[in-house]
Amino acid sequence: MxxxxxxxxxxxxxxxxxxxxxxxxxxxxxxxxxxxxxxxxxxxxxxxxxxxxxxVGGLSLARIAEILAVVDDTSQPVFELMGEVAGTVAAPRPAGSGEPSARARAEVAALGERRGWHVPAGHPDGEALARTLTEAERLGHEGFAVTLDAYAQAAERVAEADLSYVRGLGARDDVLEGVVIGMMLGDAVFGSLRRIAQAEEAGRVYGRGRRGDEE
Amino acid sequence: MxxxxxxxxxxxxxxxxxxxxxxxxxxxxxxxxxxxxxxxxxxxxxxxxxxxxxxVGGLSLARIAEILAVVDDTSQPVFELMGEVAGTVAAPRPAGSGEPSARARAEVAALGERRGWHVPAGHPDGEALARTLTEAERLGHEGFAVTLDAYAQAAERVAEADLSYVRGLGARDDVLEGVVIGMMLGDAVFGSLRRIAQAEEAGRVYGRGRRGDEE
Structure with a gap:
């Protein structure tokens, strides 16, 4: 055309x-x-x-150029590129600035141990998580960390679904494009579902019928 | 002081x-x-x-004033306030503008049926989800919707943990503050964990050991 x-x-x-x-x-x-x-x-x-x-992604042109260069790089195995693409598309949102507390870092390390995850010191996502937990501490909600295992199980479930989806795409270009799209749209999908599920769960816990507004 | x-x-x-x-x-x-x-x-x-x-929340002063007014309102049952606070703190991020496609709306409705969720037509989170799915369609990835059930199960797991946490706070003010904090920080926590879990799952699926960089 x-x-x-x-x-x-x-x-x-x-x-x-x-x-x-x-x-x-x-x-x-x-x-x-x-x-x-x-x-x-x-x-x-x-x-x-x-x-x-x-x-949707809110990415800068410079960031987009980097991502597309990785997607188009045929010299590396697709597995290496996936991590690079995923990390670049969805850089952790800042939640709390400054250094994470020692307590928060220890919680992240302990979670990694429990899940069998490899989250070495200084891992960017591990650090971002520790900063978020530090913010919770600062607000007097250090107990929020009790939710971590449930969140981690949920994250594993989502990651399995993501990987299963991109694998099914077959061709290399499609896989990497799928990673870009999955990272961009997946957080938005999950955010909407989390709010719906919370409303349902709140209705259940606080004794309101699941179809509460039909009462 | x-x-x-x-x-x-x-x-x-x-x-x-x-x-x-x-x-x-x-x-x-x-x-x-x-x-x-x-x-x-x-x-x-x-x-x-x-x-x-x-x-962290990136909220405007006007939005904060609204939220605090709800938190401080002792005339309504805490259950009613929770939904209001949660919806105001974490308004769905826009993902794709314009009208959702009929197909995307049907997918959201069908998901609601399968989960036993109450997501009537026009539900703001349902509409946000449908817009995200419409964006996936536009990008030639309508198949991304196959991940919805796994995402929904994960969201239910997270919602249970959230509710269990805020219930444990006991006092009414603490519960509502917990909702504010959980909604603000929960998405950031999940985003970090999702990226870690994806790297683990990619390592597994693509035949690299879980502790790949120790090879």
Whole structure:
């Protein structure tokens, strides 16, 4: 297809598409004459992914360029790339700044032991978790850490489903794109479900019928 | 304690404390003389909660005022307030704008049926979920919805742990504060754990040992 058609299909203006090509985010079209290039389904798909990373993912163009470079790197095994892509797409949200407390770090290490996880000192996700627990402590809710094992089991369940989904995609490019999308959308999916499940559980615990508002 | 001591303990400047009092976020201190007020542990705790909602929670002062008004409202049963507080603290993050597709809405409704959840048409969390699924569709990953049941089971596990935690707090104020904190910090905790669990699961699925980097 021509660039105008690509623009029409994706809703991305032509100058923006040209900008993404210049920035190396989108491969150039195939030249059919000195002034004319043609674009394929791969371009359309990549363009939608870029827009989604900008919008839903809230990622910067520089971050997107890094991620796409990893996705397009065929020299490394897919397993290595998955970790890199997942870590870059969904960098832990800051929750509490400053150093985690020794207590919070010890809790994270103990949780890792109990689950058989490899979370060495300085692991970025382990540190982010310790900072969140430190914030809970600071608020007088150090007891919130009792929920960690249940949260960890739930995280394992979600990770199994994620991996099973991306594995089923088969082709290498699709797998990595699946990781990007799963990391971006998975937190939003879980956030919505968590709120629904809490309302259900609160209704149960506090003695209200599951279909409370039909009473 | 005097306002200077409250400021020192919490790291919040005196003028900021006075501003919170004027805005009604923090109760005024008890007057011990016409020009002198004294503050208690309750003030310190409330002040930390306000700062955490501003920082970690990323909430506006107006939103915080709403939440605290609910927390302080003793005229309603705690169950009613919990839902209100939870919904206000953790409004679903936008993932994909515009109308959800009919297909996505049907998937959310079917999930609700399967789980025995009450998610009527127009339910804000149900709509947010449908918008996220619509974004997945737009990216050619409508199949991502196969993960929904696993995510939902995980969400139920987390919700049980959350409720069990806040119930254990006993006193009404503590329960509602626990809901605020759990909603704010719980998503961050789960996000970190999800990434750790994914790395573990990827290591397992792709044939790398659980302690891969010790190989």
């Amino acid at each position: 021509r660039i105008g058609e690509l623009s029409r299909r994706t809703g991305v203006p032509v100058p923006t598409i040209k900008f993404y090509v210049r920035e190396g985010l989108l491969p150039a079209g195939e030249l059919t004459s000195p002034n004319q290039a043609t674009y394929g389904d791969g371009h359309e798909r990549r363009l939608r992914l870029i827009r989604s990373m900008l919008g | 005097r306002i200077g001591e409250l400021s020192r303990r919490t790291g919040v400047p005196v003028p900021t404390i006075k501003f919170y009092v004027r805005e009604g976020l923090l109760p005024a201190g008890e007057l011990t003389s016409p020009n002198q007020a004294t503050y208690g542990d309750g003030h310190e705790r409330r002040l930390r909660l306000i700062r955490s909602m501003l920082g």
